[in-house]
Amino acid sequence: MIDKLSWIAVYPEIILLVMGCFILLADLWVKSPMRTLTYVLTLITLGVVAVLEAAYAMGGQTFYGFGKMVVVDPMGGWLKCFSAIALMASLVYGRPYAYDRDMLRGGEFFTLSMFALLGMFVMISGHNFLVIYMGLELLTLCSYALVALRRDNATATEAAMKYFVLGALASGFLLYGLSMLYGATGSLDLNEVFNAIASRQVKHQVLVFGLVFIVAGLAFKLGAVPFHMWLPDVYQGAPTAVTLLIGGAPQLAAFAICLRLLVEGLLPLAFDWQQMLAVMAIGSLLVGNLAAIAQTNLKRMLAFSTISQMGFLLLGMLSGVVNGNQLNTESAYSAAMFYAITYVLTTLAAFGVIMLLARAGHESEEISDLAGLNQRSPLYAGVMAVVMLSLAGLPPLVGFYAKLSVLQALISSQQTSYLVLAIFAVLMSLVGAFYYLRIVKVMYFDAPLSPVHPIVAPADARVVLTVNGALILILGILPGGLMTLCAQSISSIVKTLGS
């Protein structure tokens, strides 16, 4: 028997599901080529869901529903709230772009995004291997379809194929790993798995064997080296609006399942997975930063930048447990959470600018397309500069505090090896600063290419972009609130570990 409270816990998800179906049907009667009604309905739904999730999160309660299959806790609430907002921004930026490329026909653009968001929600609140996996599949299936939405476009179709094949492989890895753990511990529930492992009754070898596959699956979703191959091709090949849909909000969900699986489920194996993450983090920082230097395509450069940023995020994840001591967990995982949120915030603005500069028949995705942007539009150039400097980790922008918290988590572990990792990360971010600064250089120091086309963008996109850029700066001057929010979210998880 399912109690009423469980239904209340998943209320936002239900709204999302119902409205997704409703909008799919309602769209049949929408005649406007810009799909204004569908668009507005979608935004309203997302807005309502975001507010609901924020309200849940502010309650600060941890609640398990459906026989502990789902969990509602502050971290989940905030991540869901932010992913709904991120999706709203992505749709606002993406609509004119998608319209120019004939992707709005049929309204799938909106409904697929909503179902993808539903998948993210399920991933974020899943407290059970199968629920998490189902959410992941819902998200990725929608993403495959979204990438292939421009079916006449050869590069988009190629990207979709590549994404599908590799994504399916990664899902297979993850599922295989989960089944190994299920076989070893006899449970799908995260807490029970945690306790089973902590009791040391289960054979370590089997657990680590399963763990390897789980980490590989997660690394694929995050885009960490050596499972990063799909990322540049898909980022570049997909229509930019879809690139943002798969590179923005889903990173929050990917972070959430990393935390749910590795921390809530497998923290007793931390010694093993921290080593794997360390190798991947070093690889990601190296490959991401060095390969980004060589790129001429802006989307591809941002893809490699994502890989390097994920390396930093992994550094935060891996510094939680020191010599079996869990004192550092809160600082480490809240640093990673802060990193994920601010990364999504900056990514939104980056792709937002790329889309607003694009026009029918022209993608504006080469770095050279940005030449002299400051003369054409100081506002867009300003937003892009803020994004780049934030990704480079310069104060007073929010990216600096993300890097700072991760470095602090590493150094507070008092381990020489982590100190060395911190110095390595710092040196790599110096390399990163070079290619981020190159974008600033192109926009501010170079002359515009001729002929200069006027930049036309609808008012809603302009306003959202301005707010987005301003937020990167404002959160850079006053980062305290978001940091506390992350710390509180994580501490409520750390408190309930294994219970």
Added chain:
Amino acid sequence: MGLLSLAIWTPIIFGVVLLAIGRDDQARSVRWIALIGAVVSFLVTLPLYDGFKLGTSAMQFVEKGSWIARFNVNYHLGVDGISLWFVLLTAFINVVVIIASWEAITTRVNQYMAAFLILSGLMIGVFTALDGLLFYVFFEATLIPMYLIIGIWGGPNKIYAAFKFFLYTLLGSLLMLVALIFLYNKSGGSFDILTWHKLPLGSTIQTLLFFAFFAAFAVKVPMWPVHTWLPDVHVEAPTGGSAVLAAIMLKLGAYGFLRFSMPIAPDASREWAWLMIALSLTAVIYVGLVALVQQDMKKLVAYSSVAHMGFVTLGFFIFNDLGVSGGIVQMIAHGFVSGAMFLCIGVLYDRVHSREISSYGGVVNTMPKFAAFALFFAMANCGLPATAGFVGEWMVILGAVKFNFWIGFASATVLIFGAAYTLWMYKRVYLGPVVNDDVKNLTDINAREFLMLALLAIATLYMGLYPKPFTDVMNTTVSDLLVHVAKSKLN
């Protein structure tokens, strides 16, 4: 809102307003707003000098409020005898620089003026921050406007210079960031600089911290052999950028030695003083010789800056009152004089568009008023008595002789080399017959240029004739700092 907050945020707010409303077709009003902003920002720093209490080394005008609660970071500001003059100097130079750029900058005037105003606020923030992270945020943030100033309004090779400037200084400061976080953990969760001063630290840790700070500050000063970015950047930067860079930005590094390296790692500072002295003397002597053979006026003054800053770090690391005070006085004096030297080059460059010494000759015949100013600043640059340049150099040399006669002897050669390269440049550019039509067609400085050079000349002369207000402010702080540094912090 306290006076220090006002000093930091007034120029920044003016800058942001200019960015938001300024347009290129209203360049005139943009310039006036910028000038008003700079003057107001300077005026709000004056009460600091007026209200400053002598005879104490405690921080004054302290403001403290929680900024990032999670990491116990505070918005903590204050000035002592070391930092007070740099707040005023920064605001003063900013006024001069905005006057200097009045006609030279015609494109994107609002962004140019905004960059300087914001930069000035950020640099005051560096000098007044008493919280390690706040200091770092200001310290790093100054890179962004300077990068844009060099890259947008710079010379032909500006992009190379802008990147070199940015990446060079970023490398140093990133290592310092690791050191700051390390200190935060070591001190049990505090970014307070004054707490760090009292924190006992082991010998190895002190050495590591000393070199992490060294990486940040030595690049910024810049000390030999990491000075190579400075000539490249000076040559390409616009006049205003060069003036601010030489007058204020280099001081951020030297200030860092006084605020971080020496009090936080006193044992390591004493242990490695020989290295600092050796590098400083190399800068004084070797770079002085390098300056002698430069063909480009800006490069020459840039190398002369390196040599003069070598003098400053030499003064710091001989650990006596005269040396440290002399170093600080030299920093202030160099702020006036090097700023003025770059502005003089800018005056010529605006007219002839060349910085080569060989393009000039006999300028005194066509620009007598300007040549008089240039002679005065050249004299100040070689440390002629009664100019600001003399006081600091004299104090440092006295201090060095007290410390070790031969070091004092070697450092005194700066007077010879300084005179040689400055006066030789003056002779080649200004004296003699008119060499070409460019020089023949020169017009003497107008009222605006006269005003900006006169402001700096008055300051230089005043400081040279009556340095007491400057040294009085710093005496107590410097002697207390030296007492602190003399004590071992080893545990």
